[in-house]
Amino acid sequence: MREALSLATQAQWLCPPNPAVGCVIVLPDGGVISAHTQATGQAHAEAQALRMLAAQGQSARGATVYVTLEPCSHHGRTPPCADALVREGVARVVVAVEDPNPLVAGQGIERLRAAGIQVDVGLLADEAREINLGFFSRMQRGQPWVRLKVAASLDGRTALDDGRSQWITSPAARADGHAWRARAGAVLTGIGTVLDDNPRLDVREVDTPRQPLRVIVDSRLETPPSARILPPPGDVLVYHAEDHPARRAALEAVGAELVCLPGAGGKVDLGAMLADLARRGVNELHVEAGHKLNGSFVREDRVDEYLIYLAPKLIGQGREMMRFGPLDGLDDAPALEFLDVQRVGPDLRLRARPPGRDRF
Numbered sequence: 001m002r003e004a005l006s007l008a009t010q011a012q013w014l015c016p017p018n019p020a021v022g023c024v025i026v027l028p029d030g031g032v033i034s035a036h037t038q039a040t041g042q043a044h045a046e047a048q049a050l051r052m053l054a055a056q057g058q059s060a061r062g063a064t065v066y067v068t069l070e071p072c073s074h075h076g077r078t079p080p081c082a083d084a085l086v087r088e089g090v091a092r093v094v095v096a097v098e099d100p101n102p103l104v105a106g107q108g109i110e111r112l113r114a115a116g117i118q119v120d121v122g123l124l125a126d127e128a129r130e131i132n133l134g135f136f137s138r139m140q141r142g143q144p145w146v147r148l149k150v151a152a153s154l155d156g157r158t159a160l161d162d163g164r165s166q167w168i169t170s171p172a173a174r175a176d177g178h179a180w181r182a183r184a185g186a187v188l189t190g191i192g193t194v195l196d197d198n199p200r201l202d203v204r205e206v207d208t209p210r211q212p213l214r215v216i217v218d219s220r221l222e223t224p225p226s227a228r229i230l231p232p233p234g235d236v237l238v239y240h241a242e243d244h245p246a247r248r249a250a251l252e253a254v255g256a257e258l259v260c261l262p263g264a265g266g267k268v269d270l271g272a273m274l275a276d277l278a279r280r281g282v283n284e285l286h287v288e289a290g291h292k293l294n295g296s297f298v299r300e301d302r303v304d305e306y307l308i309y310l311a312p313k314l315i316g317q318g319r320e321m322m323r324f325g326p327l328d329g330l331d332d333a334p335a336l337e338f339l340d341v342q343r344v345g346p347d348l349r350l351r352a353r354p355p356g357r358d359r360f
C-alpha cells in the first residue's frame with residue numbers, strides 16, 4: 001500500500017478533477033505490477049495496471065490488489081474499475097479509503113464483495129485521504145481545499161509600500177510554488193495584484209499536462225482586457241459582486257467569464273465563490289493574492305492550509321502577508337499547527353494548518 005500511495009502522489013498534478021490513485025497488483029507467482037491514474041479523462045490506476053499486465057500477456061487471476069481509493073463502480077469518462085477487477089478474477093482487494101463521493105461511496109466495494117472477492121478497507125486510510133484532500137473537500141464539504149501561498153521576507157513583508165514585490169524569494173522557491181500551482185484546479189488572485197504585478201499565474205517552471213483555471217476577485221471590475229492573466233492557455237473567471245453588461249462583454253471578448261456573487265458590504269461572497277468553484281470541479285484552490293484579499297480569506301476563516309516561503313532578507317516598512325484585525329486580544333489570534341518546514345534553495349518553506357482542519 002505504501003508503494004501505491006507513493007504512485008498516487010506522483011499523479012497529483014496529472015488528473016484533477018479526478019482523484020490521484022495508486023494501484024499495486026501482486027500476482028500469485030509473486031510478480032508485481034503497479035500504476036497510477038493517468039492524465040484527466042484517461043485510465044484510472046487499476047485500469048492502467050491491468051492494461052500493463054495484459055500488454056505483458058499476463059492476467060490478474062488470483063491476484064491481491066492494493067488500491068489507495070475504492071475502485072469506481074460507475075461509468076464516468078472511463079468504464080468501472082470494479083467490473084474490470086471482477087472480470088479479471090482477482091482474489092483480494094485491499095482498499096485504503098472509501099470513495100467520498102456520496103453518490104457512489106461504498107458501491108465499488110459492494111460490487112467486488114458481491115462477486116466473491118475478499119475486500120479489506122482502511123489500510124493507511126489517513127495517508128490516502130491526505131493525498132486527495134482537495135477531492136475529499138469538494139465531495140464532503142462542497143468547496144475546494146484552500147491553500148494560501150505567500151512569498152515574504154523574514155520580517156513578513158510581501159511588497160514594498162509602493163507595491164513592488166518582484167522578486168522577494170529565490171528562483172528555487174518560485175519553481176516550488178509553480179509545482180503547487182500545477183496540482184491546483186484553480187489559481188486565484190485579487191484585483192490589487194492584477195493591477196500592481198500584471199501576473200500570469202500560469203504554470204511555467206514545472207512540466208504539466210494541464211493549466212489550472214485562473215480566477216480574479218475583482219472588487220472594482222477593473223481587470224484590463226490587456227492583462228497578462230487573461231489569454232489562454234486555460235480559462236479565466238472574474239468574480240464581482242454585481243453584473244455589468246459592458247464589462248461582461250469586454251471580458252467575454254478576451255475569453256474570460258464574469259461571475260456575479262453579491263455578498264455583505266458590496267463584496268464578493270467568498271463562501272458562494274468557493275461553492276461555485278467546487279461545482280466547476282476545483283479540488284484545490286491555490287490563492288496568490290495581496291494583503292487585502294488574503295486578509296478577507298483569513299478573517300472569514302476560509303484558509304485550510306498556509307504555504308509560506310520566507311527569504312533571508314529584511315524589508316522593514318512594506319505590505320504585510322494578510323491584513324485582518326485588529327484583534328481584541330492574543331487569545332483571538334487564529335492558531336495554526338506546522339505541517340512541515342523545508343529549505344528550498346536559500347529560502348524556507350513552511351506549511352501550516354488550523355488544527356483539525358483536515359477532519360470534515
Ligand SMILES: NC(=O)C1=CN([C@@H]2O[C@H](COP(=O)(O)OP(=O)(O)OC[C@H]3O[C@@H](n4cnc5c(N)ncnc54)[C@H](OP(=O)(O)O)[C@@H]3O)[C@@H](O)[C@H]2O)C=CC1
Nearest residue numbers: 151159163165190192193219267268289290291292293296
Ligand atoms: N509576495 C507575495 O506573495 C505577493 C505579493 N503581492 C503584492 O501585493 C500587492 C497587492 O496587494 P493588494 O492591493 O492587497 O491586492 P489583492 O490581490 O489583495 O487585491 C485587493 C483587492 O481585493 C479586494 N477584496 C478583498 N476582499 C474581497 C472580497 N471579499 N470581495 C471582493 N473583493 C475583495 C479588495 O477590495 P477593497 O478594495 O474593496 O477592499 C481589493 O480591491 C502588490 O504589491 C503585490 O505585488 C501579491 C500577491 C502575492
Ligand SMILES: Nc1c(N[C@@H]2O[C@H](COP(=O)(O)O)[C@@H](O)[C@H]2O)[nH]c(=O)[nH]c1=O
Nearest residue numbers: 151165167168169174197199200201288
Ligand atoms: N513576489 C513574489 C511572488 N509573487 C506572486 O507571484 C505572482 C507573479 O506570478 P507570475 O506572473 O505567474 O510569475 C505575483 O503576482 C504574486 O502573486 N511569488 C513568489 O514566489 N516570490 C516572490 O518573490
